[in-house]
Amino acid sequence: xxxxxxxxxxxxxxxxxxxxxxxxxxxxxxxxxxxxxxxxxxxxxxxxxxxxxxxxxxxxxxxxxxxxxxxxxxxxxxxxxxxxxxxxxxxxxxxxxxxxxxxxxxxxxxxxxxxxxxxxxxxxxxxxxxxxxxxxxxxxxxxxxxxxxxxxxxxxxxxxxxxxxxxxxxxxxxxxxxxxxxxxxxxxxxxxxxxxxxxxxxxxxxxxxxxxxxxxxxxxxxxxxxxxxxxxxxxxxxxxxxxxxxxxxxxxxxxxxxxxxxxxxxxxxxxxxxxxxxxxxxxxxxxxxxxxxxxxxxxxxxxxxxxxxxxxxxxxxxxxxxxxxxxxxxxxxxxxx
Amino acid sequence: xxxxxxxxxxxxxxxxxxxxxxxxxxxxxxxxxxxxxxxxxxxxxxxxxxxxxxxxxxxxxxxxxxxxxxxxxxxxxxxxxxxxxxxxxxxxxxxxxxxxxxxxxxxxxxxxxxxxxxxxxxxxxxxxxxxxxxxxxxxxxxxxxxxxxxxxxxxxxxxxxxxxxxxxxxxxxxxxxxxxxxxxxxxxxxxxxxxxxxxxxxxxxxxxxxxxxxxxxxxxxxxxxxxxxxxxxxxxxxxxxxxxxxxxxxxxxxxxxxxxxxxxxxxxxxxxxxxxxxxxxxxxxxxxxxxxxxxxxxxxxxxxxxxxxxxxxxxxxxxxxxxxxxxxxxxxxxxxx
DNA sequence: GCAATTAATGTTATCGATAACTTTAATCTA
DNA sequence: TAGATTAAAGTTATCGATAACATTAATTGC
Numbered sequence: 001x002x003x004x005x006x007x008x009x010x011x012x013x014x015x016x017x018x019x020x021x022x023x024x025x026x027x028x029x030x031x032x033x034x035x036x037x038x039x040x041x042x043x044x045x046x047x048x049x050x051x052x053x054x055x056x057x058x059x060x061x062x063x064x065x066x067x068x069x070x071x072x073x074x075x076x077x078x079x080x081x082x083x084x085x086x087x088x089x090x091x092x093x094x095x096x097x098x099x100x101x102x103x104x105x106x107x108x109x110x111x112x113x114x115x116x117x118x119x120x121x122x123x124x125x126x127x128x129x130x131x132x133x134x135x136x137x138x139x140x141x142x143x144x145x146x147x148x149x150x151x152x153x154x155x156x157x158x159x160x161x162x163x164x165x166x167x168x169x170x171x172x173x174x175x176x177x178x179x180x181x182x183x184x185x186x187x188x189x190x191x192x193x194x195x196x197x198x199x200x201x202x203x204x205x206x207x208x209x210x211x212x213x214x215x216x217x218x219x220x221x222x223x224x225x226x227x228x229x230x231x232x233x234x235x236x237x238x239x240x241x242x243x244x245x246x247x248x249x250x251x252x253x254x255x256x257x258x259x260x261x262x263x264x265x266x267x268x269x270x271x272x273x274x275x276x277x278x279x280x281x282x283x284x285x286x287x288x289x290x291x292x293x294x295x296x297x298x299x300x301x302x303x304x305x306x307x308x309x310x311x312x313x314x315x316x317x318x319x320x321x322x323x324x325x326x327x328x329x330x331x332x333x334x335x336x337x
Numbered sequence: 338x339x340x341x342x343x344x345x346x347x348x349x350x351x352x353x354x355x356x357x358x359x360x361x362x363x364x365x366x367x368x369x370x371x372x373x374x375x376x377x378x379x380x381x382x383x384x385x386x387x388x389x390x391x392x393x394x395x396x397x398x399x400x401x402x403x404x405x406x407x408x409x410x411x412x413x414x415x416x417x418x419x420x421x422x423x424x425x426x427x428x429x430x431x432x433x434x435x436x437x438x439x440x441x442x443x444x445x446x447x448x449x450x451x452x453x454x455x456x457x458x459x460x461x462x463x464x465x466x467x468x469x470x471x472x473x474x475x476x477x478x479x480x481x482x483x484x485x486x487x488x489x490x491x492x493x494x495x496x497x498x499x500x501x502x503x504x505x506x507x508x509x510x511x512x513x514x515x516x517x518x519x520x521x522x523x524x525x526x527x528x529x530x531x532x533x534x535x536x537x538x539x540x541x542x543x544x545x546x547x548x549x550x551x552x553x554x555x556x557x558x559x560x561x562x563x564x565x566x567x568x569x570x571x572x573x574x575x576x577x578x579x580x581x582x583x584x585x586x587x588x589x590x591x592x593x594x595x596x597x598x599x600x601x602x603x604x605x606x607x608x609x610x611x612x613x614x615x616x617x618x619x620x621x622x623x624x625x626x627x628x629x630x631x632x633x634x635x636x637x638x639x640x641x642x643x644x645x646x647x648x649x650x651x652x653x654x655x656x657x658x659x660x661x662x663x664x665x666x667x668x669x670x671x672x673x674x
Numbered sequence: 675g676c677a678a679t680t681a682a683t684g685t686t687a688t689c690g691a692t693a694a695c696t697t698t699a700a701t702c703t704a
Numbered sequence: 705t706a707g708a709t710t711a712a713a714g715t716t717a718t719c720g721a722t723a724a725c726a727t728t729a730a731t732t733g734c
Contacts, residue, residue, distance in 0.1 A: 053719095
């Protein structure tokens, strides 16, 4: 590989002069500048970022750790993050924790080792606290994504989970539904808790009664096995007329189960959920959802992270951005009577 | 940040001894090993990968450059790639060229600068040749993904595009279709060419005639604007009874257009395509597709790349893997009399 | 019991860049 | 025109690790 010294030798200048030309710093005569540039061209010189990182003590690398790479919500987040990173002169590394605390811990180690300049992190849930503490201990700037963690004061981008869930539920109620069930992610995840709260509030405000077993708690990730969900559904008596899914992935699983059981949507049961289903939903607009501004999650998250890195964490107060969710009415809710 | 020297000082040994403990090399007495390890624990030591990269002349970083991050095919590829990278002790950096040659060139520069050890590359098409030449010039090991580029001898993972397209078309013909149109990606992309060929072969073998204007060429990416596609469709006379889409994204766009025009699928027109639509297709199995082994694309691609890096490009012959596509019959094809 | 091994550790140079300081030559000022 | 200033370079040290070689102490063999 061609180094700065090879260029220096061929151009008959010192390495420092070459460095100055590359970085446009210091005073360089036009003559040597063009000469050095020509030699760099000739020799196909590419700066060694590794060496630069070492001396500059920064990598210009940010890390985005998401919990489910197959979820279009996170794919879109990634896009926004990528664009914002690029705009700010950073590159972006991705990781996927699969809603798994150990994988998350692994990635945190990777992040420390990689010496990324900062992390945009969707924690797996409240138990992520030790992992986040590791970041803090090593003074790695980070911004949380989508989920709050009790005990962690930091910059964060959230969706308005409570309000979104309330909207979904109100919509069901407005369509005459009163037997509303909910399939939700783990209660150790702040957004899952808020979605449940939003749902319950709407129900209470409308003087509806809800049996406790109408709420099923599982993981936000794809289910390997639908049998538990199936058992839960079968045991409900009377059957709910509508199900609120805590996110898009759970909605897909519910749809899959209902197909399997030959229960039609929305004729026999209505289904709504949080988060959209990606490009496919445009072609076959079916599910009624509370749509989140996924791209903005990523974009603003990275923006806050970059600001935090620039401020060196000194005087900038913690910032919290809450992005509203918007009800997108489609065809998965039946109008009752 | 704690360095190897801080550990050395506190443990009363040399930096080299610490390095040996970290890397489990050389001979170290059990006593000093445990002492050093304890000090590392105490001081929260994390090795500086940047420094290591510099001296070892490798980054243990691989780069995956895909052409569309919103396409579930590539998301799944990414998963396979991530798993394979991890298994081989590498980390993976992603990039998204958006089917755009300039963005691709940008990423190639990033890759050179990052000093990634290798690249798994889905080229935007035949015009990617100069970008690939840049990689070659700098001796960066790479493996191509999904698309061949004339003039480039290298390791490559492909899908059997021709056969897949043939299967799709034969399926349409078997269902009584004879007026078959195709919406395809750019003919500067090898897989698009092969898919067209496969389609044509099936048509010819069955003595069907096909007007040239039944073939519409566009980009494999999402269309900003459906009007061109709409114009093309309207001008067809007679209307086709079936459309073969060159990939999943195009199929979604076609479905979107047909909805907009109130043309029902499959009643008025049948639609099939290459590549599956991700998890949703399980919940709402609708489109008949030629399913590709996306995960394997990524997994085997990285595996080949790692082998190539290990062999230092010397004696290993170029390898070409062709993964079959499998017809997945669902509900978007109408049986004609 | 003493040279020859071997085990355990230390020293120095290096990777490729940049920061901080130094040197040389050219230009300016009174 | 001498001394001060500035422009345009060059030198040396450094970032944090590891490779290669050097050193010391302990153990072995005959």
